[in-house]
Amino acid sequence: TQLLEQSPQFLSIQEGENLTVYCNSSSVFSSLQWYRQEPGEGPVLLVTVVTGGEVKKLKRLTFQFGDARKDSSLHITAAQPGDTGLYLCAGAPNTNAGKSTFGDGTTLTVKP
Amino acid sequence: GAGVSQSPSNKVTEKGKDVELRCDPISGHTALYWYRQRLGQGLEFLIYFQGNSAPDKSGLPSDRFSAERTGESVSTLTIQRTQQEDSAVYLCASSFSGASYGYTFGSGTRLTVV
Numbered sequence: 334t335q336l337l338e339q340s341p342q343f344l345s346i347q348e349g350e351n352l353t354v355y356c357n358s359s360s361v362f363s364s365l366q367w368y369r370q371e372p373g374e375g376p377v378l379l380v381t382v383v384t385g386g387e388v389k390k391l392k393r394l395t396f397q398f399g400d401a402r403k404d405s406s407l408h409i410t411a412a413q414p415g416d417t418g419l420y421l422c423a424g425a426p427n428t429n430a431g432k433s434t435f436g437d438g439t440t441l442t443v444k445p
Numbered sequence: 446g447a448g449v450s451q452s453p454s455n456k457v458t459e460k461g462k463d464v465e466l467r468c469d470p471i472s473g474h475t476a477l478y479w480y481r482q483r484l485g486q487g488l489e490f491l492i493y494f495q496g497n498s499a500p501d502k503s504g505l506p507s508d509r510f511s512a513e514r515t516g517e518s519v520s521t522l523t524i525q526r527t528q529q530e531d532s533a534v535y536l537c538a539s540s541f542s543g544a545s546y547g548y549t550f551g552s553g554t555r556l557t558v559v
Binding site: 363366373374377378381383423425426431432433436437438 | 485486487488490493500538543546547548549551
Protein backbone atom coordinates (compact mmCIF):
# COMPACT_ATOMS: atom_id res chain seq x y z
CA THR A 334 0.00 0.00 0.00
CA GLN A 335 1.36 3.39 -1.01
CA LEU A 336 0.99 6.09 1.66
CA LEU A 337 1.46 9.84 1.44
CA GLU A 338 2.05 11.93 4.56
CA GLN A 339 1.33 15.63 4.45
CA SER A 340 2.61 18.19 6.90
CA PRO A 341 1.61 20.32 8.58
CA GLN A 342 -1.99 19.23 9.02
CA PHE A 343 -3.12 22.76 9.89
CA LEU A 344 -1.52 26.11 9.12
CA SER A 345 -2.79 29.56 10.09
CA ILE A 346 -0.82 32.57 8.93
CA GLN A 347 -1.16 36.29 8.28
CA GLU A 348 -1.56 37.74 4.82
CA GLY A 349 1.82 38.38 3.21
CA GLU A 350 3.67 35.52 4.93
CA ASN A 351 5.34 32.65 3.09
CA LEU A 352 4.63 28.98 3.76
CA THR A 353 5.65 25.49 2.65
CA VAL A 354 3.58 22.31 2.70
CA TYR A 355 5.27 18.93 2.47
CA CYS A 356 4.15 15.62 1.01
CA ASN A 357 6.32 12.57 1.77
CA SER A 358 6.26 8.88 0.97
CA SER A 359 8.50 5.83 1.00
CA SER A 360 7.02 4.84 -2.38
CA VAL A 361 8.01 6.01 -5.85
CA PHE A 362 5.29 7.64 -7.93
CA SER A 363 5.13 8.12 -11.69
CA SER A 364 3.71 11.59 -11.11
CA LEU A 365 2.33 13.70 -8.31
CA GLN A 366 -0.54 16.14 -8.28
CA TRP A 367 -1.50 19.01 -5.99
CA TYR A 368 -5.13 20.01 -5.54
CA ARG A 369 -6.91 22.79 -3.66
CA GLN A 370 -10.36 22.25 -2.21
CA GLU A 371 -12.72 24.94 -0.96
CA PRO A 372 -15.72 24.24 1.30
CA GLY A 373 -18.62 22.63 -0.51
CA GLU A 374 -16.60 21.96 -3.65
CA GLY A 375 -14.56 19.13 -5.06
CA PRO A 376 -10.75 19.35 -5.24
CA VAL A 377 -9.39 21.37 -8.16
CA LEU A 378 -6.18 20.27 -9.84
CA LEU A 379 -3.39 22.86 -9.50
CA VAL A 380 -0.41 21.08 -11.04
CA THR A 381 1.08 17.74 -12.09
CA VAL A 382 4.81 17.09 -11.68
CA VAL A 383 6.32 14.16 -13.54
CA THR A 384 10.11 14.34 -13.61
CA GLY A 385 12.31 13.89 -10.55
CA GLY A 386 13.70 17.28 -9.50
CA GLU A 387 11.08 19.14 -11.50
CA VAL A 388 10.04 22.61 -10.34
CA LYS A 389 6.87 24.27 -11.57
CA LYS A 390 5.66 27.76 -10.81
CA LEU A 391 2.08 28.94 -10.89
CA LYS A 392 2.04 32.66 -10.03
CA ARG A 393 2.93 32.75 -6.29
CA LEU A 394 2.90 28.95 -5.94
CA THR A 395 6.05 26.86 -6.49
CA PHE A 396 5.83 23.07 -6.69
CA GLN A 397 8.81 20.75 -6.49
CA PHE A 398 9.05 17.00 -7.10
CA GLY A 399 11.83 15.21 -5.25
CA ASP A 400 14.73 13.72 -7.19
CA ALA A 401 13.65 10.19 -6.25
CA ARG A 402 9.98 10.92 -7.05
CA LYS A 403 8.94 10.05 -3.50
CA ASP A 404 8.18 13.49 -2.12
CA SER A 405 7.01 16.95 -3.08
CA SER A 406 6.60 20.41 -1.65
CA LEU A 407 4.31 23.37 -2.27
CA HIS A 408 5.62 26.83 -1.43
CA ILE A 409 3.36 29.88 -1.40
CA THR A 410 4.91 33.33 -1.44
CA ALA A 411 3.11 36.32 0.05
CA ALA A 412 -0.03 34.36 0.93
CA GLN A 413 -3.41 36.00 0.40
CA PRO A 414 -6.80 35.25 2.00
CA GLY A 415 -7.88 33.76 -1.34
CA ASP A 416 -5.29 31.01 -0.83
CA THR A 417 -7.31 29.67 2.11
CA GLY A 418 -8.41 26.08 1.59
CA LEU A 419 -7.52 22.41 1.91
CA TYR A 420 -4.41 21.45 -0.07
CA LEU A 421 -4.13 17.81 -1.09
CA CYS A 422 -1.27 15.97 -2.71
CA ALA A 423 -1.85 12.78 -4.69
CA GLY A 424 0.62 10.26 -6.09
CA ALA A 425 -0.09 8.31 -9.26
CA PRO A 426 1.11 4.68 -9.52
CA ASN A 427 3.82 3.47 -11.85
CA THR A 428 1.28 2.47 -14.40
CA ASN A 429 -1.31 4.61 -16.07
CA ALA A 430 -3.92 2.22 -14.79
CA GLY A 431 -4.96 2.30 -11.19
CA LYS A 432 -5.84 5.08 -8.81
CA SER A 433 -3.95 7.88 -7.10
CA THR A 434 -3.10 7.80 -3.42
CA PHE A 435 -4.11 10.97 -1.58
CA GLY A 436 -2.52 12.58 1.44
CA ASP A 437 -4.75 13.64 4.34
CA GLY A 438 -4.44 17.30 3.38
CA THR A 439 -3.21 20.57 4.84
CA THR A 440 -5.83 23.08 5.94
CA LEU A 441 -4.49 26.57 5.27
CA THR A 442 -6.06 29.70 6.72
CA VAL A 443 -4.70 33.08 5.64
CA LYS A 444 -5.92 35.92 7.84
CA PRO A 445 -6.25 39.41 6.38
CA GLY B 446 -20.39 18.18 -20.55
CA ALA B 447 -17.96 20.84 -19.44
CA GLY B 448 -17.26 19.24 -16.09
CA VAL B 449 -18.07 16.30 -13.86
CA SER B 450 -21.65 16.50 -12.68
CA GLN B 451 -22.94 14.79 -9.54
CA SER B 452 -26.49 14.47 -8.32
CA PRO B 453 -28.07 15.03 -5.96
CA SER B 454 -25.84 17.66 -4.39
CA ASN B 455 -27.38 16.95 -0.98
CA LYS B 456 -29.24 13.91 0.29
CA VAL B 457 -30.77 13.34 3.70
CA THR B 458 -32.02 9.82 4.29
CA GLU B 459 -33.28 7.74 7.17
CA LYS B 460 -31.14 4.99 8.59
CA GLY B 461 -31.89 1.71 6.82
CA LYS B 462 -32.97 3.24 3.52
CA ASP B 463 -31.15 2.72 0.21
CA VAL B 464 -29.63 5.64 -1.72
CA GLU B 465 -28.31 6.08 -5.25
CA LEU B 466 -25.69 8.67 -6.11
CA ARG B 467 -25.09 9.61 -9.73
CA CYS B 468 -21.99 10.79 -11.55
CA ASP B 469 -21.77 12.13 -15.11
CA PRO B 470 -18.09 12.26 -16.12
CA ILE B 471 -16.53 14.48 -18.75
CA SER B 472 -17.34 13.15 -22.21
CA GLY B 473 -14.52 10.97 -23.51
CA HIS B 474 -13.00 10.30 -20.09
CA THR B 475 -12.58 6.54 -19.84
CA ALA B 476 -11.52 6.41 -16.18
CA LEU B 477 -13.95 7.17 -13.37
CA TYR B 478 -13.30 7.17 -9.62
CA TRP B 479 -15.40 7.34 -6.48
CA TYR B 480 -13.97 8.71 -3.23
CA ARG B 481 -15.49 9.41 0.17
CA GLN B 482 -14.54 12.37 2.33
CA ARG B 483 -15.59 12.66 5.96
CA LEU B 484 -15.76 16.09 7.53
CA GLY B 485 -12.32 17.66 7.81
CA GLN B 486 -10.56 14.59 6.46
CA GLY B 487 -8.79 13.48 3.31
CA LEU B 488 -10.10 11.34 0.47
CA GLU B 489 -10.89 7.66 0.96
CA PHE B 490 -10.80 5.59 -2.24
CA LEU B 491 -13.90 3.51 -2.96
CA ILE B 492 -13.83 2.15 -6.52
CA TYR B 493 -12.26 2.80 -9.93
CA PHE B 494 -13.70 2.13 -13.40
CA GLN B 495 -11.79 1.83 -16.63
CA GLY B 496 -14.47 1.88 -19.29
CA ASN B 497 -17.32 -0.21 -17.97
CA SER B 498 -15.21 -2.58 -15.91
CA ALA B 499 -14.07 -2.06 -12.33
CA PRO B 500 -10.50 -3.36 -11.95
CA ASP B 501 -10.24 -2.05 -8.38
CA LYS B 502 -13.12 -2.30 -5.91
CA SER B 503 -10.85 -2.61 -2.91
CA GLY B 504 -12.10 0.52 -1.18
CA LEU B 505 -15.78 -0.40 -0.92
CA PRO B 506 -16.33 -0.54 2.88
CA SER B 507 -18.87 -3.39 2.93
CA ASP B 508 -21.21 -5.39 0.74
CA ARG B 509 -23.82 -2.66 1.29
CA PHE B 510 -21.86 -0.57 -1.20
CA SER B 511 -21.95 -1.23 -4.94
CA ALA B 512 -21.32 0.74 -8.11
CA GLU B 513 -21.86 0.33 -11.80
CA ARG B 514 -21.02 2.21 -14.95
CA THR B 515 -22.84 1.93 -18.24
CA GLY B 516 -21.82 2.99 -21.72
CA GLU B 517 -18.46 4.36 -20.55
CA SER B 518 -20.46 7.25 -19.19
CA VAL B 519 -22.74 7.58 -16.20
CA SER B 520 -21.88 5.81 -12.97
CA THR B 521 -24.14 5.08 -10.02
CA LEU B 522 -22.97 4.40 -6.48
CA THR B 523 -25.59 2.57 -4.43
CA ILE B 524 -25.58 2.28 -0.66
CA GLN B 525 -28.06 -0.20 0.78
CA ARG B 526 -29.44 -0.13 4.33
CA THR B 527 -27.66 3.13 5.11
CA GLN B 528 -26.00 3.60 8.50
CA GLN B 529 -25.07 6.82 10.28
CA GLU B 530 -21.38 6.15 9.64
CA ASP B 531 -22.11 6.41 5.92
CA SER B 532 -22.65 10.16 6.35
CA ALA B 533 -19.97 11.91 4.29
CA VAL B 534 -19.36 13.70 1.01
CA TYR B 535 -19.11 11.30 -1.91
CA LEU B 536 -16.85 12.62 -4.66
CA CYS B 537 -16.67 11.41 -8.23
CA ALA B 538 -13.75 12.15 -10.54
CA SER B 539 -12.87 11.30 -14.12
CA SER B 540 -9.74 11.35 -16.23
CA PHE B 541 -8.92 10.86 -19.91
CA SER B 542 -7.18 7.53 -19.38
CA GLY B 543 -5.67 7.02 -15.95
CA ALA B 544 -4.23 8.68 -12.90
CA SER B 545 -0.98 10.06 -14.29
CA TYR B 546 -2.15 13.56 -15.14
CA GLY B 547 -4.70 14.08 -12.40
CA TYR B 548 -8.42 14.02 -12.08
CA THR B 549 -11.33 16.38 -12.63
CA PHE B 550 -13.66 16.18 -9.65
CA GLY B 551 -17.35 16.89 -9.32
CA SER B 552 -18.69 18.98 -6.47
CA GLY B 553 -19.79 15.92 -4.57
CA THR B 554 -22.94 14.59 -2.96
CA ARG B 555 -23.29 15.38 0.74
CA LEU B 556 -25.06 12.38 2.31
CA THR B 557 -26.56 12.68 5.76
CA VAL B 558 -28.07 9.60 7.41
CA VAL B 559 -30.42 10.43 10.29
